[in-house]
Amino acid sequence: MSSSEDFKKHIEKGYTTKGDFINMGAAMLDGEAVTNAFVKIPLKTLNRHGLIAGATGTGKTKTLQVLAENLSDKGIPVLLMDLKGDLSGIAQPSPGHPKIDERHSKIGFPFEAKSFPVEILSLSEQDGVKLRATVSEFGPVLLSRILDLSETQSGIVAVVFKYCDDNKLPLLDLKDFKKVLQYATGTGKAEFTKSYGRISTSSTGTILRKIIELEQQGADLFFGEKSFEVDDLTRVDDKGRGYINILRLTDIQDRPKLFSTFMLSLLAEIYDTFPEQGDSDRPELILFLDEAHLIFNEASKALLDQIENIVKLIRSKGIGLYFVTQNPTDVPNAVLSQLGLKVQHALRAFTARDRKAIKLTAENYPESEFYDTKEVLTSLGIGEALISALDEKGRPTPLAATLLRAPMSRMDVLTDDELEDVIGNSKLVKKYGEVIDRESAYEMLNEKIEKAEAVAAKEKEKTTSRRKTSTRRRSTAQNPLIKVLTSATFIRGALGILTKILR
Template identity: 75%
Template sequence: MSNNSFFDHIETGYTTKGDYITLGAAMQNGETVTDAFVKIPLKTLNRHGLIAGATGTGKTKSLQVLAENLSEKGVPVLLMDLKGDLSGLAQPGEEKSFITERHQKIGLPYAAKSFPVEMFTLSEQDGVRLRATVSEFGPVLLSRILDLSETQQGIMAVVFKYCDDHKLPLLDLKDLKKVLQYATGEGREEFQRMYGRVSTASTGSIMRKIIELEQQGAELFFGEKSFEVNDLCRIDENGRGFINIVRLTDIQDRPKLFSTFMLSLLAEIYDTFPEQGDSGRPELVFFIDEAHLIFKEASDALLDQIESIVKLIRSKGVGLYFVTQNPTDVPEAVLSQLGLKVQHALRAFTAKDRKAIKLTAQNYPETEFYDTEEILTGLGIGEALVTALDEKGRPTPLAATMMRAPMSRMDVLDDAELKEVIAESDLASKYNDIVDRESAYELLNKKIEEATEEEAQQKAKEEAEKRNRTSRKTSGTSRMNPVLKVLTSATFIRGVFGILNKVMRK
């Protein structure tokens, strides 16, 4: 089949009349077809996507290219950086011979650029602090994160209802633990009277799960000042969208904290952002690196929540992109919702690997130009199979693509550069001051202290009254008339009866 027919095939499949971003140029028989551009319509980038491939095949650079081009189009980006290798977006790249050669093959000029970057943190690392209150989670989402039973979920709902009824702010985990302790301690009768009996065994189990979450560092995440998600949608003075990088290098071994943050953020975005309809461009694009960490430790309830959000959040103009080694890391219910797929090379070292490659090949459109299963193992670094959605929502033809090089630095910032980026942040002063206002923990402690003090005062009052009664009784006896005392004394009575007996005998 001629090179021209392949060129026409790509041109027809990737023609777009609206705004778009260019990922690179299509390849045939291992050679790049210059000017056969693989273009993604901006309006379909809220249809979610996947970037997959073995270690060292170029996934991170593909993520970087997408983030840069979205920023240039005025679309803000949020990146989950678990490996710590995305900070280079804040500095321009360096044109080297291999980059120049790559772009000549593609048919695109290369320009080194830096991009507006904001650094965030969930932990004690430097950056803008991300926090949320327990109240913002609500009983349903919090129960799913903690993987509570139906009975325990009911108790969690009662706890939130009690705090709402008594105007007790639930801000951090110590607030939540205090209310649980109060429900089966000093406030047992109050809770039972208002909401029914609360089991000590159930609250104990909930407490243990909260402590497990705390051990993964969640006490740093829950609290004030709560992050406002609209601050993720900022545009700089040049009309470029901010690239918001969440530094997660120190929580790779804490998947529950990562999942908690992710669900909180997605739920808040869904509740806050207005419906977009067919707006022609996304409002925010969200890249989740090492996505398997979300799904690996997730309970069935948590997976259901993630799947629901993935299906619904598109209408808010938000695109979610999962970056992982193998597409099988992502649940099928989520994978089926993904419009853009950038598949780098997979390695067939074992029978299990070969089976996974066969399954992966079946996820892509059939094409007369490629043996998909074979090409998946033959792609080089910086090459990928791409299929997206065109402007009418139809899958584009499968295209083996030589990906363009990132315009920003393909390496991390040094410590001095990182500190400079953080120092220039407009958000740090807004979110980095610790706020610990009076909430459920302090208010309940005050209530318990007042009740204890009142009980002590009542007891002291009763003891005082008892002493007074005893004193009055003693005092009344001592003030008795001396004559009456003589007349009622035992000696006087015996004497009188003795005289009477003598008279009667005479």
């Protein structure tokens, strides 16, 4: 039996699956695809999270596109973070190409061009479904972690939320939260001190500065109503295909604080909302986090701990998280250890540091009698990747250098007219398009302050009037002429003279 036949049996045995699966392509040996040696990822294990890594230009985005398309075809909705703006083409079928046909001939199945149901989402002023959340939905713990507050400052945030709950003051946007902070150390200082203890102005000042920093990255557009309902990410079309929700982030690449704020709030909301489902045969929703280093680079220790906890727990809700980045070292070890599927595109060794990173990356993969992993990592071509997954029993599959299938949809952006059509036909754009600014803590406290100031002004006016009257009385009483004219002796004498005259 030849080495090629041994290898093919090795792959077929390792990637055998009884349930539904995604066919990623054909395994490669000595740089050539072994036709029909399919690398299959069971749907059952896709909620065990994953990583797509590799140097710039090696095909990470196309791999993400292939996974998203096939998940949609299986009726599984997807959320994609589109930081580079090159994923919207999923809404249109691929125009095809002879090189694509040649690739699929090597893999062992024909190429099929398709379009997929797409929803365009936006965190900013770009067109699309507006994603918003209220401050109340964040809660004091999450908000404190996002703002990277100290224990004392976090306590003040908790008091603010408690005060608003006790007084039925809705906390909807950041101006509501800032107003309550200002009220706590201003007009309402006595009220807060009596019920909740003294609040330091220096601490509230620090919190306000951090909120302003968040606002400068565009968070004032994110906080507010109408709140986005995460169930709307799980829609399927009339053909049973899952919607591919594309979040356009091309204009917030330089605002990582806003990006990480949104991601953490979304994951927390999904975790709180979705029911437990244990080990099911298919995931409920898959999220792809492109440029994942933007989340981790700007995250505080508290924020990282929160992300790590969510990654560990959220898979029981049927949610899979896939981190897309240039190097696996961009992802913290505590998160990396939780990932079941790893798709590693080529890495480039230009420096000693690069070679060290490649060595560390190679050690994260199972050993293989067919590959020198370090050598393969630097010799993979575009659209080729090392894949290590989990089988249906949760065991690592054999390491497979894979010639990846081509995306079925367009590998390019939509034209302005095409994008306008997608957004114009969206039901969610209509649902979340209206900005609601109902009466909340900001307006209620302003009204309360105005009433308090009006009462204080009236009291001041009354006090001033009483003082003037008292002053006039004292002035009159102290005048010598008035004293004489109003004395009892003078009055009796005057009355006596009048009596004589009248007689």
